[in-house]
Amino acid sequence: MKFLAATVESVLLADTPGTFVTRRVDQVTLDMAGIPGDLHYGLTRRSGGREPMYPRGTEIRNRRQLSVVSAEECDQLAQQLGLDAVLPEWLGANLLLRGFPHLTQLPPGSRLLLPSGGGLVCEGENAPCRHPGKIIQALHPTHPHLIKRFVSIAKKQRGIVCSIECPGTIVQGDSLRILVEPIARLQPQMV
Amino acid sequence: MKFLAATVESVLLADTPGTFVTRRVDQVTLDMAGIPGDLHYGLTRRSGGREPMYPRGTEIRNRRQLSVVSAEECDQLAQQLGLDAVLPEWLGANLLLRGFPHLTQLPPGSRLLLPSGGGLVCEGENAPCRHPGKIIQALHPTHPHLIKRFVSIAKKQRGIVCSIECPGTIVQGDSLRILVEPIARLQPQMV
Secondary structure, rough: EEEEEEEEEEEOOOOOOOOOOOOOEEEEEEEEOOOOOOOOOOEEOOOOOOOOOOOOOOOOEEOOEEEEHHHHHHHHHHHOOOOOOHHHHHHHEEEEEOOOHHHHHHOOEEEEEOOOOOEEEEEOOOOOOOOHHHHHHHHHHOOHHHHHHHHHHOOOOOEEEEEEEEEEEEOOEEEEEEEOOOOOOOOOHHO | OOEEEEEEEEEEEOOOOOOOOOEEEEEEEEOOOOOOOOOOOOOOEEEEOOOOOOOOEEEEEOOOOOEEEHHHHHHHHHHHHHHOOOHEEEEEEOOEEEOOOOOHHHOOOOEEEOOOOOOOEEEEEEEOOOHHHHHHHHHOOOOOOOOHHHHOOOOOOEEEEEEEEEEEEOOOEEEEEEEEEOOOOOHHHHO
C-alpha cells in the first residue's frame, strides 16, 4: 500500500443554528454517523437535488457526513474569483487539509486515515452549489456575480465529501495518511 | 446522467449455517444493513485481512453488504480454469447480472438502481481470496491447483461488493440501471 500525506490545518463544526457555515474548533470526535452536533450528522439523510435518481425526500444512506477541502484549492478559488481568500468556513467544510493540493480529484473509495486510528472514506467530489456563493457574495458586496461565478469556477476544486469507516478523533495539526483507490481503465461502454 | 443496463439473472442468499456459499431465491428485500438473514448483513463488521490499515477485529462500516458478479465474467473464469462453469453460489454472490460484462471494473461510487426504487453503491472490486477456490477445488477433485489458480485468475473479474444506499426489493429478472461514477484523471502524485 502506498500512502500519501496531508496535514489537518483546521477542524471545523457546523453547529450554528440556521446556517451551514462552520466554525473552527480544536478537535472533533467521530462516530459512525459523523460528528455529533454537526448539521450533516446522521447515518441517513433525505435525498435532494444532488440525487435526482431518487424521489426528493427519500431516506438514503448519508454519504456526505464530512466535507473536506484543501488549502491549495481554496487559494486557487480565491485567486480565480479575485478575492483575498476563500475560507473553509464559507464552504461549510469540516476539515481544511494542506499538502494534498488536488484533493477534489481523489477517487471515491480512497481512505483518509487518522492518527487516532479512525478512518474516512472519500465518497466523491462535492459538486458546487449556490449556498457558499451566496455567503461569499454577501461578504464581498462590491464584487459582481460571485454566486454564479463560484458555482462555475468551483467545479473540480471545491473538495470532497466523506463518510466514516472507522470512528476516531481528529485534532488540528494531525498528519493524515491517504490511501488512493486504484482506478480501473474504463471500458468504452462505461465512458 | 447516462444510464447503462443489466439484468438480474439470479438473486442469492447466504443463509446456510457454516458456509458463505449462497443459494438461489426468488427475491430479497434490503434494508440499510443489507439482506436480513444473510451472512454479510450488518451496518458494521469486524475488519480482517482486506483492511490491513486497521487492527484486525476493529469495528468498521460494512461496505461489503452485497456481493455482485456478472455472468460473462463467471463464464470467462470457468474457461480460464478449464471448468464447465463457475457458479455464483461458489463465489458467495448475492446477485448474478447479465448484460454488463466488465462489472468488476465499475468505479467505486457508481450506483446500481433497482426497479423497486432502491439503490446500491459500488464499493469496489471484490479481491479474490482462497475460500471460493476451496469450494471449487472440492467440487472438481481431478483438476489440480484450483485454489491457487482461482486466486490468481479471478483478479479483476470476480465482481464487486456493494453497500445499500436506498432500501428496496430485488427480484429475479429485474432490469437494473447502472450509473457509472465519472473518473477524474489522476494527478501523478496519486498514481
